[in-house]
Amino acid sequence: MTAAEAPRRPKALETQARIFAAALELFRERGYEAATMRAIAERAGVALGNAYYYFRSKEHLIQAFYSRTHEEHLAAVRPRLDRLRDLKSRLLWVMQTKLETIEPYHRFAGIMFRSAADPTSPLNPFSPESDPVRREATTLFALVVDGARTRIPGDLRAELPNLLWLYHMGIVLFWIHDTSPDRRRTSRLMERSVEVIVKLIGIASLPFMLPVRRAALRLLAALRETD
């Protein structure tokens, strides 16, 4: 729960948790817009000003939501990941649990992603504020890759966690727009894309692909250069 300033006293901690819980409930029940700060404060049994004391803005409430769902995702992933050995089933498992974790919030996820696309917003996945969450999420994909017995050339293997994180963001983006029952379209897309990705990794690992692979990886490196 990354809030404005981490509260020290247990009572404060509880108040903050109550506000956060109220926000989550209202987001679920009414969606983002309708869950006004006034309503959140009321449900949490605090004054409006107090809600702002713990969460600098409505958006900060969402940063907290990010962390929370990531933790939930981790918890859902762990019990089974170790037993899966090949890249494909590991990636499938992680993606599947991801979709299950975020499903309850589908209704307000869209409007949440409004801010996510704004470069000046702390919610932007590339913003400094999002750094910790992004790093953690990438770590999960590193785990997926490392634990797989699939053979992958070193240069690609090093970049793969970032690429998979990006891929996973793409799936989430699709999920946001998916109104099919049980989010079936997203599931199907996810399953098929995982297959294609694993196949592509196989191909990219072939010796004669070295030049293109290098060019593509250099491209990615350039993406991260600061000037």
Place this chain on the structure above:
Amino acid sequence: MTAAEAPRRPKALETQARIFAAALELFRERGYEAATMRAIAERAGVALGNAYYYFRSKEHLIQAFYSRTHEEHLAAVRPRLDRLRDLKSRLLWVMQTKLETIEPYHRFAGIMFRSAADPTSPLNPFSPESDPVRREATTLFALVVDGARTRIPGDLRAELPNLLWLYHMGIVLFWIHDTSPDRRRTSRLMERSVEVIVKLIGIASLPFMLPVRRAALRLLAALRETD
């Protein structure tokens, strides 16, 4: 200029144009947030309510902006595209002119893309409202492909305009976040990625790549299915 309802009388048309022009100016001068509807109305010399008469919301003002910049882009592309023959130089030219066209609006482009990521917003590139603009933009990339003498298998060729449109959206997304002088990072990324893309098209066109190509294309088809 796709507004709320197309105004019939010349006077109305002029008023609408004046509001739109004022909006564009203020977007450039102050960015999106600071360009309040009140300020836009004032600069256009109309009442606040009147601005809303022509543009249902601030976001609709941006839909109009989309159309406008696309038209400008087309105008910039045309004089030279015919003379370029291979895919790489054609694509490079189109992307380069794109970046030049949107550059003046860099400052407010970010916040513009807030709404673009919201599935309920008319600004979302996948929304019905955006359909015309997207279709037109895709047509441009179809033109890029069709006029190139590069050999491309039919299945891939049919999908390529959509893929290139998607690619171009990615570059724009990067551009939004790019604060380097003269947007140099974006230019570099664009040039390198065009090279990689053309190389990849070459590889994907090899006979033994047929199965993976098919799988990937089927994936894209699934993306568009309505169920």
Place this chain on the structure above:
DNA sequence: GTCTATAACCGGATAGAC
């Protein structure tokens, strides 16, 4: 440091008169 209550500001959006 934690919290309340209340009033006010600001800008997007709407209603209804002219």
Place this chain on the structure above:
DNA sequence: GTCTATCCGGTTATAGAC
């Protein structure tokens, strides 16, 4: 078509209590 008045919700400010 155009205006004025008003609503609504995010956000801020303030002043004070525990």
